[in-house]
Amino acid sequence: MAAESQKTFYLETFGCQMNVHDSEKVIGTLISEGYRQVQTVEEAGLILYNTCSIRDKAEQKVFHRLADYKKLQAQGKRFGVLGCVAQQEGEKIFERAPFVSLVCGSASYRNLPQMLVQVEAGKQRVTGIDDRETDECFETEFTARSNPHRGYITIIEGCDKFCAYCVVPFTRGKERSRTSESVLGEARQMAALGYTEIQLLGQNVNSYHDPAEKKTFAELLSAVSEIAGIRRVRFTTSHPRDFGRDIVEVIDSHPTLCDHVHLPVQSGSTRVLDAMQRLYTRDQYLERIAWMKAAKREISITSDIIVGFPGETEADFEQTLSLLDEVEYDGVFGFKYSPRPNTPSLKLDDAVPEAEKARRLSVVQEKQREIQRRRYQRHVGQRLEVMVEGKNDARGQWIGRTSQNKVLNFVQRDGVSPVMGGYVSVVTTGSFPNSLLGEMVI
Ligand code: 5AD
Ligand code: SF4
Numbered sequence: 001m002a003a004e005s006q007k008t009f010y011l012e013t014f015g016c017q018m019n020v021h022d023s024e025k026v027i028g029t030l031i032s033e034g035y036r037q038v039q040t041v042e043e044a045g046l047i048l049y050n051t052c053s054i055r056d057k058a059e060q061k062v063f064h065r066l067a068d069y070k071k072l073q074a075q076g077k078r079f080g081v082l083g084c085v086a087q088q089e090g091e092k093i094f095e096r097a098p099f100v101s102l103v104c105g106s107a108s109y110r111n112l113p114q115m116l117v118q119v120e121a122g123k124q125r126v127t128g129i130d131d132r133e134t135d136e137c138f139e140t141e142f143t144a145r146s147n148p149h150r151g152y153i154t155i156i157e158g159c160d161k162f163c164a165y166c167v168v169p170f171t172r173g174k175e176r177s178r179t180s181e182s183v184l185g186e187a188r189q190m191a192a193l194g195y196t197e198i199q200l201l202g203q204n205v206n207s208y209h210d211p212a213e214k215k216t217f218a219e220l221l222s223a224v225s226e227i228a229g230i231r232r233v234r235f236t237t238s239h240p241r242d243f244g245r246d247i248v249e250v251i252d253s254h255p256t257l258c259d260h261v262h263l264p265v266q267s268g269s270t271r272v273l274d275a276m277q278r279l280y281t282r283d284q285y286l287e288r289i290a291w292m293k294a295a296k297r298e299i300s301i302t303s304d305i306i307v308g309f310p311g312e313t314e315a316d317f318e319q320t321l322s323l324l325d326e327v328e329y330d331g332v333f334g335f336k337y338s339p340r341p342n343t344p345s346l347k348l349d350d351a352v353p354e355a356e357k358a359r360r361l362s363v364v365q366e367k368q369r370e371i372q373r374r375r376y377q378r379h380v381g382q383r384l385e386v387m388v389e390g391k392n393d394a395r396g397q398w399i400g401r402t403s404q405n406k407v408l409n410f411v412q413r414d415g416v417s418p419v420m421g422g423y424v425s426v427v428t429t430g431s432f433p434n435s436l437l438g439e440m441v442i
Contacts, residue, residue, distance in 0.1 A: 302333075
């Protein structure tokens with residue numbers, strides 16, 4: 001067998017969309033370096049984990065996975081830990097899992113080719129763990145996007161917000177934006193390849209700052225939306241502090257821009273928001289919600305909530321519940337507060353007991369389920385355009401996604417078969433708290 005064909009890798013990704021997209025870029029880099037991606041650890045010479053450390057549970061996953069495959073080391077396989085746990089734990093990973101030979105955080109991926117040469121040469125303990133100071137973004141010649149119809153583009157990396165609970169500013173380094181020209185170039189390239197949906201990514205897309213001073217974030221949104229062939233543009237994640245009215249205006253004037261905004265509130269209590277160092281009050285948050293509700297297009301709003309932040313009282317928690325009633329989100333991701341290394345909130349007293357966090361989380365989830373049951377019902381009878389994402393053969397249904405980012409399962413019309421990645425019109429006939437049901441009309 002030729003040596004080249006033996007350079008195989010397996011990569012497993014944990015965590016957020018940024019990590020999923022980083023993995024697409026890492027895969028592109030490895031393929032450019034002559035590696036072949038395989039789908040099982042057994043087939044792979046190099047086993048990589050792109051890790052997440054946002055909550056303790058996410059972090060533990062990688063160590064469990066490494067323990068599972070430790071025995072494979074005897075077969076000469078090499079292991080690498082990438083991503084947020086790599087950045088956070090650094091060389092400590094070698095102590096905990098001595099068979100790992102590469103540890104690399106996201107701010108050092110641009111140096112991966114050189115690091116891989118060292119790993120291949122048998123070097124142990126190869127590291128790329130940048131400090132917060134890097135100014136560079138990870139741009140690749142080739143990105144191995146996993147979906148041929150819709151794809152991510154990073155517009156800003158890192159984060160300078162330092163919310164008291166959050167590990168991201170430590171794992172992903174300081175905020176750095178790509179030029180609007182580079183983003184638009186990538187978007188045009190994707191359109192030429194047949195992509196119709198683009199999702200712009202960043203920890204905090206609203207603090208996007210074009211290094212060439214050519215475009216604001218809202219202007220970048222409209223420019224991407226105007227590229228020929230692009231039918232849907234999404235963006236995530238927004239930070240309420242930096243979320244401007246111009247974003248609502250650009251959604252109103254650009255139908256290509258999806259009518260969905262993920263605007264994490266974290267807590268409905270101004271006191272807790274202050275302790276979290278979120279830099280906005282409940283009222284300021286609600287003001288942004290009011291802008292969206294006053295828009296000409298109906299904008300779907302979703303959020304993240306943390307329950308059990310240190311010092312969160314029952315009264316604070318009730319403020320979160322009343323905010324859920326007031327906003328009526330279309331979706332909420334709820335989390336129990338998880339203390340994270342290096343973060344300011346580690347030093348806070350008054351931890352909320354685990355059982356109480358669990359109770360509060362289930363109250364949030366139960367309440368939100370009822371809100372969504374009502375919210376989703378309003379789509380019944382509406383004619384919506386969906387992108388076709390898949391098929392559920394067992395149910396004889398297709399899986400579609402609306403512009404508002406809702407799953408709409410539908411039955412096809414006799415003789416007209418939808419194509420994957422295509423767009424069809426569907427009349428909604430039923431609703432559940434997390435999905436819609438319908439019949440194709442075109
Ligand atoms: N504990 C619990 N949830 C957290 N998140 C971020 N850090 C923590 C933490 N330490 C949640 C926030 C964020 C989402 C991506 O994860 O709600 O918006
Ligand atoms: Fe997890 Fe945050 Fe890293 Fe994404 S940026 S992988 S959510 S720790």
